[in-house]
Amino acid sequence: MVHPLSDRLLRSWLRCRRKAWLDRHGDPAERLWNPHRALQLADREKRLQQCIDQPLERCTGLGALQRGEPAVRLLLLRRDGICGRPTLLLRKPQPSQLGSFSYQPALLQPGRHGTREHRLTLALWGWLLEPVQGTAASQGWLINPRGQRQRLNLHSGLNQQMQTALTRLQQDLKRRNPPPLTHDRRKCTLCSWRRSCDAVAEAQGELSTVSGIGGKRQELLQELGIANRQALADAPGDWLLQQLEERGIQQPELATELIAQATVQQRGIAEPLQAGNPDPLPELHGAPGVLLYDIESDPDARDDFLHGFLPLSRGADGRFEDADSAPYRPILALREHGEDRLWQRLQRLLAAHPGWPVLHYGETEAIALKRMAERQNSEAPHGLVDLHQRVRQHWRLPVDSYGLKAVASWRGFRWSQPTAEGARCVLWWRQWRERHQRHQLDQILRYNRDDCLATWAVAQWLSNAAASGNDNSSPASSD
Ligand code: SF4
Structure with a gap:
């Protein structure tokens, strides 16, 4: 059975390749209910109501688009086995096969700044519009939480990036095993797969499980040949300090701290930091x-x-x-x-x-x-x-x-x-x-x-x- 690609899968993939794979092939029993997603959906509904100045039923469904309503919400679009549901389609006075108007997609940004994920999603939505209105959207809109709109040109370069991302997403989905954990594990806080990924990270003694190691430090340590927590615990402090200094890393003295933290985690035994154990409270x-x-x-x-x-x-x-x-x-x-x-x-x-x-x-x-x-x-x-x-x-x-x-x-x-x-x-x-x-x-x-x-x-x-x-x-x- 062929499953269509979707804008949601693309967005998952742009956040973390493994997430897209798990969304498609993961065991649903391992997926946590995600309060962040529920908050996002509630927020989206509220903001949609603020953006749309017409009754909800008038701006829903294909009929709304064909009638030329000023805004159309969450319309399902399909093209070449790929589907997407643009949050908003905004009417513009440019002729199309729909009539004297056409539509441009708009995305509600969760934060102040648009990201690559937002830009490529808008490009996908613009491309999905082509079969419906006879022409792809040349522009899209990013709307921030204050309601301010920023125009985005959906130029050929962006479309090319979007198509490349879709191809790579498809390749990843064909893998027998999930892609590795994301380097930037801060993303995991908001992810519904974090429990199973945390277990994998712990079982593999991943560097990301060491307190104080984020994506950049993990990459740096891996470049130095330190592959996991045990290897970090075993690393000579002087050598690591020198490597960090040579690379101009700020606070190279952190080397000692990271090694000590990895060691404590490997041993599973806490270590007092102050001689004589003074009363902490x-x-x-x-x-x-x-x-x-x-x-x-x-x-x-x-x-x-x-x-x-x-x-x-x-x-x-x-x-x-x-x-x-x-x-x-x-x-x-x-x-x-x-x-x-x-x-x-x-x-x-x-x-x-x-x-x-x-x-x-x-x-x-x-x-x-x-x-x-x-x-x-x-x-x-x-x-x-x-x-x-x-x-x-x-x-x-x-x-x-x-x-x-x-x-x-x-x-x-x-x-x-x-x-x-x-x-x-x-x-x-x-x-x-x-x-x-x-x-x-x-x-x-x-x-x-x-x-x-x-x-x-x-x-x-x-x-x-x-x-x-x-x-x-x-x-x-x-x-
Ligand atoms: S928990 Fe982290 S590593 Fe796992 S799928 Fe989610 S973002 Fe990716």
Whole structure:
């Protein structure tokens, strides 16, 4: 059976050759549901409504194109076994076999800048239009999130690139085995195949699994003959330093750090970085309690919509209360209530816990509070402790990322909603804002509370590991 090529496959291939192959041949059971895709589709619908000034039914289907409607949305086009669904077709007053008008394709860019993927997709859509209107589109449009339009000439060079990409895509799809993992593994964060690809990368000891190695460093190391994590762990530090210096690489001293990180990951044993194991969290000593703090954000909307706190008081025996049964204190930041009110609520909560360190993982929380304080002509709260920073200062860990998910999971912490992640939380938030269904809010709060608990799991390990001088200390409830 011959499967047609499509614009979606081309876009997958332009992001990662392996992704296109997996989209066609991969085991669907290994494919994760992708909240980013759901967010993109919801965003596309919203932006389409803003772009089109006519009822939805008037701008849908082939009839809309034949009638010459000003805009036609998501029309399926086919040509020579290739299909595509341009997001928008915009009418232009240039004659074609349709009448006194013709159409040009438009793509809604997710970000400010158009990419090669966007340009080649527009070229494909322009080419697919030819059988319908008798002429290929000579121009296309990139529309950014602000609604600004940028014209793109669909010149012969671009069309040639698009045809070459389609030929190479076809060749890749005929392979018996998938193409290698992409070098730039940052792309994997948004990919529905990341779980299976992560497993492959780990099994093969790929360089990309070493924390601190991105696409460029991986290429460089491979040029130097370092093929995988074990080879990096075995590389002589002086030699690698010299190689990086000779190539004019910034911060060549990173060579030592990368080798050490690869070694720790290969051995699976954490390594203390400070002689004598000083206490990484002295703020907890003698504190009457600790506030665990985590923000949930919608980065595209620049909206920190939830400030979640888990206060843990310290009992007379010097032990912190059990985090699992501690009362969770979420503060929803609804924009319509204004920032003044949010600021007051935050200040009240912090004032109710004088002298309690505020433990958070990563810089998001501290930056958000500092900026809010500036806008409120107020002073930023004191006592914030960035646990991520302390982990990095005191330990080298056998993890491929020092993010909360990776570090807490390494310590055995499990989120109560296993598939939850930041993007899914944003999706729940947007859905809750539209429909106000209680269960979506409950899922967000549960996820945020789990993040606070994960922060505490890491903090406990960090304190105990310093006290015992190794990484195998079990989590405890005292300081
Ligand atoms: S997870 Fe990464 S390597 Fe795998 S298909 Fe997706 S983008 Fe490619």
